[in-house]
Amino acid sequence: MIDYHVHTSLCNHATGTMDQYVRAAVDKGLATICFLDHLTFQEAGHTNAMLPREVPMYVNAARRLAREYRGRISVRVGLEVDFSPGHVDRCIETVNTFDLDVVGSSVHFLDGEDVVSRRSAWASGRISADEIYPKYLGVLESMLDYDYFDVICHLDLPKKYNQRPSPSAVQGFVDVLEKIRERDLAVELNTSGFHYPVNEAFPSPELLGRCAQLQIPVVVGSDAHEPEAVGRDFDRARDLLDAAGYRHLAGFSHRRREVVPLR
Template sequence: MKFDLHTHHERCGHAVGKIQDYIESAIEKEFTVIGIADHTPYFSSKEDQLFPGIAMAKSQYTEYIREVLQLKEYYKEKIDVLLGIESDFFPDHIETYRQHFDPYPFDYIIGSVHYVDEINIFKKGRWDGLTEEQQVQTKENYYQLIKHSAKSGLFQILGHIDAMKGFYPPFSSIQTDVVQKTLKVIGEVGIAIEVNTSGKTKDVGGWYPSDDILEMACHYGVNVTFGSDAHHPSRIGDDFELVEQYLKNIGFKEWVYFKNKEKIKVPL
């Protein structure tokens, strides 16, 4: 069984193609399940579209949901289309986001930390000039947010949990036990982390999360799922079989996806 739960489309402003293009690509690649999970609007902003090149406008939100549900029905004989969304995590606005999620029939919500100390994690140069102590603190602040997001009750999946390494590969070698503590919490609350293969498109050139994090995740009984984080239809399912085999090799027996926010286990 093949599934990909993390895909985007043109509404976010930095992806190519319509939702239907991603579904058609998944069908062509013989996937059983395709999840659509574009970036949420910035619900806490007064502006309709705070960052047009990053996330959809608030005025596009309900039309996005409507389109995915229509395509779910249209393609139901060919593939299971799931309604998802990728949400930023802002601790001060948890209830605002919850109020926007609760009225709609999401199959799952991916929670991703994209801002640490009010700076985008992918901002090149954000590490320049930091002392070793400041680097450790930045990494710990990142994982404190991820831990908080895991306990918030908003999400079924946590997105790319070491994506700070994307344009700063030394991130993985910053020494702190915060990653281990975070994984322990994620395992306890029972949500999933994704193996996100889009890291190969960044400077780091590999999947999120790193091998050692996946090994720790296995130790702590953390559920894993798969997401290509495709911003182009051609990347649907990128490295799916390689991820599947790697997870088997390090000791995972199953991975999961979500439908109606219920966890569905798939043997590896």
């Protein structure tokens, strides 16, 4: 099995050394671990992401671990870049500067606020689903006008606190998946949702099934923020993928997509 979404302490809200994450992956019998730490460009200040000047150190550290663990596990490195319409040029410049294996794109911020923070108005129920989901889907649609990334991370993330999308919002996600298919991108099956109030992976089984129907490649990620979370709930991920009809996963090396057997 492969884990393509692992963070580091550089994001300021994860613990453990990069070596500890790799050793945890080896102990769990994973074939590949990919660091995918946060990089966020926002008009408002942020603290939950590495600084752009830290990217070279991060990439070099991952490549050193890849050499050290060669023959035991494949260690790869990418970035989870938060989509920010006002900073697309900086995103493109950054991801094109470094020899990355994969670039994931995600949406955490709406109108400058991290809507999936436990301190947000959304998390506390002060904003309705009818307000958040149309905004979120609109940003996803805008994001898909660009091509500097390979994977869409945790597609239906706003459900994190168990405020689920309405049928019309679900249809909005289906429309987004059509566009993802047109762009030949992959979608992440992110198991971290099992550890939030929603108690469900991202995306939902319904949307994962639609991904399979559209033949959208899927990569699996734990979204680990501590070494013990690497590969967490991958048995449940396999069951979801089996039920959806997947027999292969997507992997990435130097921005080229690979086919990886599910079992």
